Amino acid sequence: MNRARTALLSLSLMFVLALSGAAQAVKPDEMLADPALEARARALSEGLRCMVCQNQSIDESDADLARDLRILVRERLKAGDTDKQVIDYIVSRYGEFVLLKPRFELRTLLLWGAPVLLLLAGGLFVFRASRAGRPAEAEALSEQEKAAIEILLKRE
Amino acid sequence: MVEIGHFALVLALALALVQMIVPLVGARVGSQPMMAVAGPVTVTGFALTALSFTALAIAYARSDFSVANVWENSHSLQPLIYKITGTWGNHEGSMLLWVLILTFFGALVAVFGTNLPATLKANVLAVQGAIGTAFFLFILVTSNPFARLSPAPVEGRDLNPILQDFGLAVHPPLLYLGYVGFSVCFSFSVAALIEGRIDAAWARWVRPWTLVAWIFLTGGIAVGSYWAYYELGWGGFWFWDPVENASFMPWLAGTALLHSAIVMEKRSALKIWTLLLAILTFSLSLLGTFLVRSGVLTSVHAFATDPTRGVFILAILMLFIGGSLALFALRASTLAAGGLFQPISREGALVLNNLFLTTATATVLIGTVYPLAVEALSADKISVGAPFFNMTFTPLMVPLLLLVPFGPLLAWKRGDVLAAAQRLMVAFAAALLAALVTLIFIDGASVLAALGDGLAFWLICGALTDLAVKAGVGNVALNVSARRLVGLPRSIFGTAIAHLGLGLTLLGMVGTLCFGAERILSMHAGETVEIAGRALRFDGLYPAPGPNYTEQNGRFVLLNAAGAASGEVTSSKRFYPVRQMTTTEAGIRTLGFSQLYISLGDEGADGSVVVRIWWKPLVTLIWGGGLVMMVGGAMSLADRRLRVGAPARRRNKTVAAGGAGVS
Secondary structure (H helix, E strand, O other): OHHHHHHHHHHOOOOOOOOOOOOOOOOHHHOOOOHHHHHHHHHHHHOEEOOOOOOOEOOOOOOHHHHHHHHHHHHHHHOOOOHHHHHHHHHHHHOHHHEOOOOOOHHHHHHHHHHHHHHHHHHHHHHHHHHHHHHHHHHOOOHHHHHHHHHHHHHO | OHHHHHHHHHHHHHHHHHHHHHHHHHHHHOOHHHHHOHHHHHHHHHHHHHHHHHHHHHHHHOOOOOEHHHHHHOOOOOOHHHHHHHHHOOHHHHHHHHHHHHHHHHHHHHHHHHHOOHHHHHHHHHHHHHHHHHHHHHHHHHOOOOOEOOOOOOOOOOOOHHHOOHHHHHHHHHHHHHHHHHHHHHHHHHHHHHHOOOOHHHHHHHHHHHHHHHHHHHHHHHHHHHHHHHHOOOOOOOOOOHHHHHHHHHHHHHHHHHHHHHHHHHHOOOHHHHHHHHHHHHHHHHHHHHHHHOOOOOOHHHHHHOOHHHHHHHHHHHHHHHHHHHHHHHHHHHOOOOOOOOOOOHHHHHHHHHHHHHHHHHHHHHHHHHHHHHHHHHOOOOOOOHHHHHHHHHHHHHHHHHHOOOHHHOOOOOOOHHHHHHHOHHHHHHHHHHHHHHHHHHOOOOHHHHHHHHHHHHHHHHHHHHHHHHHOEOOEOHHHHHHHHHHOOHHHHHHHHHHHHHHHHHHHHHHHHHHOEEEEEEEOOOOEEEEOOEEEEEEEEEEEEOOOOEEEEEEEEEEOOOOOEEEEEEEEEEEEOOOOEEEEEOEEEEEOOEEEEEEEEEEOOOOOEEEEEEEEOOOHHHHHHHHHHHHHHHHHHOOHHHOOOHHHHHHHHHHHHHHHHHO
């Protein structure tokens, strides 16, 4: 399935269909009997990347590795781990790459900060432009404009 | 025929070179004959590209496996429609489609641009020629679809089964019409920079082109989303996959462009910003091409192992994006800035729209390329996936959507927020009601869902309010306002309908994400399962042959309250022997605006089948809203002011006025 997806991805810039064969993700035999625990497992799975896949979470992928991770998540939960403990455990084994939502740290500072910074910078720019633009431009005509008016008036 | 296609492609490259150089020089030295070369050359270039594309399509239709590209992506048993759509279902063919659309738009400008100032037209077509040259070269040097095989294989390797779907017939052409449509806006912008002035003809031409491109891109994304939804077999409609982001970024920027172009056209303000936005929008289209084509997304290292295509596209990217931005930096200060306005005005609202949309575009861009940057700089890998985008993109969209109904109700130049707010009281009450109904009757626990529903109704009712206010409902007699409503300019309808479509899409998303139900279980034939108050009986698996696949049909029967059959849903799994691939064909039954979605999994040893069933409330509104947005765009495009020929009458006046300003 993964070969297919990679093939698809390299295929085109337009096919939104970059993923494939995602249908067989969570299987009934993996699911926990306790619905609350299972719901937590599903929520956690959505944030964990299937490492051998292209941008798929383990909840969506049918790769063997994704299945192993899904079972691992459920085992940890059954053992009484909190959500954070599960995530920490998986990251300690598989690295930061496994997180679909990167942690807030030095190297992701720009990533997380960018939307806020851009909005603030853009807002400041718009604000200053609207403040600066008004009086100055409304104030006086340039020499050229004056000359143009002069010509038009003379023509009258 | 194949050699004719190949030859035509080489000839088209030669013509693109002429189209790039001669009119540009002509405009520079003021030579009328040299500028006049652009038109015929552009049209001929389009004819040759069309010939080339047809040649490839015929090779596909005939299953000519002596052509390597056909051999790799086709099979003699494929149904004819997939043989033909297979023409662009691969890298080489899709690039040929790309240049076909590029030359088509160029030809449109050449044919319909009779009322454009001669130098502007020459420069626009020259820039189109430059883009064409780059992509013809790219195709011929790195991705030739006409390469032959000798000896010719007897049978092809089949089109990727996922692509053997009607979606392939519609989605890529629509998306490319959108992507490449922005190239015209780009060419107009660069031409304006080359000339060093933005005249009125420029302003009048950019908005309709933006609209055309935007309508197609909206359609392309909507179709792609629906295709992914039913083909991937788990009912997601948006994945924040880099490939999707590549098409979403030009859409966001294009939407911003659409709005700033209105300000430019109506009030001749924001000219320089609009010009920059036009450049950025097409740059994002090109960037999308690079991201997906070069293989850089899989891994920076994968890119490094086979860099020919990637490096070529990177060069194109740097040339066009870098070149146009450098030109902008050099020339922008010489362009005359436009009209003035108060912060609280229609213009002000559209500036806010642009602020949020461009920030959102940048957020998606940074999220998409950040992992590449980290990998390139530190050899470490991080992932940026759906949870990141949901967390950053949504907060940027909410304030924008809250502001949408205000925009059209504010006057140009100096608006009155309080008056607009008063007029929106009914819409606000409706939104509040929707949120309360959601909380009380559907799900008391989900505050987010209630807010989402409220926001959707705010948009929908806000759009209707806009129409009602402009028709004078409440101020004049009903029959008078009905007559006024019919007589409103189409662009006003366009705005209202497009905003209404946005509300519908949002409603669909909230419904699906917040109120959907899911069942995953093993079923034996004869068993019944209940989902969202509906009973569904599984009747078993039935094998069936297909033209180039075999399939297993799972038959499900929908039962009514009395236990009698009230409908049937068939969900299938197909096996394509040539590629040894399995695809799922989800069983979908539409009930009202909602859908029941069934997907088949593996068969167990005991004859049971893993079945996944989703209840997706209001899900069709997601794409229906997109369709409504397209209708809104088309209405706006049909407005009398934008019809071709309209600029001619005004040009004399504005040239006189503009002349005084510039001299």
